[in-house]
Amino acid sequence: MSDAAPQTVTIEHSVRIAARPETIWAFWTDPARLTEWWGVEAEVEPEPGGLYRVVMGDGPVMRGAITDIDEPRRLVFSFGWEHNAPGEPLAPGSTRVEVTLEPDGDGTVVVLRHSDMPAAARADHAKGWAQFVGERLPAAVARMDADLNERETTMAVQVTTVMLGVEDLDRSKKFYADGLGCAIAQDYPNFVSFDLGEGSSTLGLYPREFAAQDAGVSSEGSGFSGVSLHYIVASREAVDEAIAAAVAAGGAS
Numbered sequence: 001m002s003d004a005a006p007q008t009v010t011i012e013h014s015v016r017i018a019a020r021p022e023t024i025w026a027f028w029t030d031p032a033r034l035t036e037w038w039g040v041e042a043e044v045e046p047e048p049g050g051l052y053r054v055v056m057g058d059g060p061v062m063r064g065a066i067t068d069i070d071e072p073r074r075l076v077f078s079f080g081w082e083h084n085a086p087g088e089p090l091a092p093g094s095t096r097v098e099v100t101l102e103p104d105g106d107g108t109v110v111v112l113r114h115s116d117m118p119a120a121a122r123a124d125h126a127k128g129w130a131q132f133v134g135e136r137l138p139a140a141v142a143r144m145d146a147d148l149n150e151r152e153t154t155m156a157v158q159v160t161t162v163m164l165g166v167e168d169l170d171r172s173k174k175f176y177a178d179g180l181g182c183a184i185a186q187d188y189p190n191f192v193s194f195d196l197g198e199g200s201s202t203l204g205l206y207p208r209e210f211a212a213q214d215a216g217v218s219s220e221g222s223g224f225s226g227v228s229l230h231y232i233v234a235s236r237e238a239v240d241e242a243i244a245a246a247v248a249a250g251g252a253s
Helices: 021-029 119-155 169-179 208-215 236-248
Strands: 008-017 041-044 051-055 061-070 074-079 095-104 107-118 161-166 183-188 191-195 202-207 227-230
Touching (some): 008 119, 021 074, 021 095, 021 107, 021 119, 107 119, 169 183, 202 208
Parallel strands (some): 161 202
Antiparallel strands (some): 061 074, 095 107, 183 191
């Protein structure tokens, strides 16, 4: 009987992606980004000794630990399958994956080296890395860029609500509701809004002093026009994105 250790090999795969290393780094260390191209669930503790775990779509779970991390250039983690017991081929911690991100003009060359791989498992894992790193990772980065470009292109032309600061809220409400036939959507002591019809913006009315206070200006004299335009977004984070896009287009914050 031979006690010789099983033969091991190293798998290497590289791909150039049209994105900066900082962008691609997130696709290896942010669980939400990892699930866009590798698994359906992920846990990452981005520090030496931290957990690196990916649940694959067909059931198996890759479990490892980060052994070296140099953001955003190099990530090293152990690699194995949870269903394999210690001492078995490809048990957790038994192989090593090194990922390097090298800037290349306006893109990045991603190089993956999977070492200590049992020779018998080489073909399956080489095929898997070619699919995930060679095809699915670049596609996920491209989708993110496309989503960002779409938001930048469509955001600036949409007006959601027109707000008017009025001297007499009750009189103005009667004018728009009874005189013009606008449907009241919201009616509060110091605010009323109207639906202007399908595909149209919403009209909102504030007492003039409330509207001026909201805009941070005086309601007296010619310093405040009584009109402000509101762009409604889904979250606080989206507020900063919208302001940044407006400033980039030449607006004043």
